Amino acid sequence: MPLEGPRDSSIAIVGDGFGSAIVFATAVYLGFRPDQVTIYGTNDNPVNTYQQFAFNLGQTVLRSESESHFLPADWPTFAQLECWSRGSPSPMFRSIGRKYNPGVPDILAEVTVVARRLGWNDNRFPRHVGWLQREHRPSPHFLLFDEEANYIGRAKHVMLAMGHGPLSFPPLLAKAREDPPTGDRIVQAYEPKVYAPDGRYVVIGAGIASVNEWANALDVGAKVISLLRNPAPDEQDLNTPRCLFEARGIDVFQGLPFEQRIAFLGKILKGTTPKRRGWAARVQRGVAEGRFEQIIGEIDRLEPGPAGLRIHITSRHGPDPGWLDVTGVISGTGFVKSVLTVPLLRRLVEHYNVPVEEGRLKLRTNCGIPGLDMAVSRLCMMGIFANTVIPHGDTIAGLKYIGRRFAVDCARAERVRQRSFFARLGMQLSLAGESARAMKTVRRMEQLA
């Protein structure tokens, strides 16, 4: 049962998704009592938001690798857990060859086990945080209020784990979505959707969401044109180069000035296509059957048409494809990355003059909010809005990187007595054991690599 009234906490986590589960589990692993941490959000399970997006995408396995799991420490990995759970060495061999991706049901089962065992929901106050107020007396802390300005608690340290901004569309498509004759023909990859077997679809983008949609549409027998704004994107298994996930890359990244970091992110996050056997086979079959093509260009005009939509595409890299009649356009363009689209962050920016450049907060190198963050009372950001500091901030590995360091900062500030090695080992083994049992009850997903 969630909390029924406001309370004082050492750590407040604003948001109720994967990030909140990681910070909560890490804090408890380090020695905080669960009741010293409060989660603010209305979902009763940290998987809810992700589960909906995964369902809409038709995603069956993660792009992440075996280490992207939700146990507080890095061992055992997903491949080891699956091996243990299902009695098959195959995940271990795949992991050794870096061809293992955890299944969505497995990861949801693990998060649910970790959250339930550690009391995530019992320490959740079911309100959205609408305002944070920095107080300095008697000691630095934050007051938290909901969207109706009701007081909902106090906390010494706050982690902003609010996930992504709203779904992003190219401006022309965003406008057309407001227009009833065309609105329902333009869909975001992360929204629920239905493909007709004989339909003609244009899928914009080349990231994981778009690639999933190519496969989903081809699977039902539809025809797909993949529309890329730029020539072939770099091929990459993960959505940032591997070494940027670890100290070597992050040290270098953080050594760059803010402007160069933004420019660098613009390059590496523009579009990386993961190479996966399952997707590649489906696309090759689609090409062979004349049901898949890729073109470079942008939609510059759009109107209702006899097939549903009539779109005009221009290209700077060859002859214009011209006017096309299509059943629908699927936009795999992700989420809006501007912090100003998130009400709480916008209020903080306006009230406390938090510096923003090109829609990005100029976070401190510890992901702290400038002007509000203090060593003795941290206000920290995780997720996509922290990727100016941690380039893979919105991946599970990135959430762990930030969450761990924040939790350690809080433990240091609060002088929390660390669990002993054997207590940590016991906690880890017990969570891993129960996760493995839970994974046995869910469907095993086919590996795509």
Next chain:
Amino acid sequence: MCPTTLGRVQTRVAILIGPALFGLLLTLLTGNVGFIVTIGVYLLMGVALDLTLYTLVIRWQPPWLTFVLGVGEFVILAVLLNILQVPLTFPQAALFYWVSWILATLTRIIVLPLVSLAWLENGGEFRETGWSIPPALEPVPLIAQVEEERPYGALVREFSTVREIPEEIRNLPSPSGVRRIPTGPPPD
């Protein structure tokens, strides 16, 4: 994992503590100093490789490479033990090496992540779990790949508005699962 040079050395030393104790125990039990000397030579050889060859050649180290490196190190170690005339027979040295290697690997996989929460993220270094200190290192290079122009295929021509739309696709439902527009007559 993308180990740093310091991370390689620190990890090497940490994972050989168990084998060193094992070698010491064997030395005390058998009176043969070859076991503990073997671990010493293995440590020195490993650190030398970490500081030179591995740092230069291996940037990202996938798990399978660890085994390959283990085989390579066994060959080099066998040669060194022979040159240094360490008092172990080849079967003794081979058995001792592979038991030590398994012990070291288990330490690396199981114990180190529990000892240091961020050991893996820190490239194998035993740093305090904290935020990066930015050293002035070279930026990670990125080279854009540009494809040659190519003519459009049959699908673009088929979708083109200059062609007649087949009857069967004229009334297909919209793809949206959330914004479906009602098609029936309005309610009275």
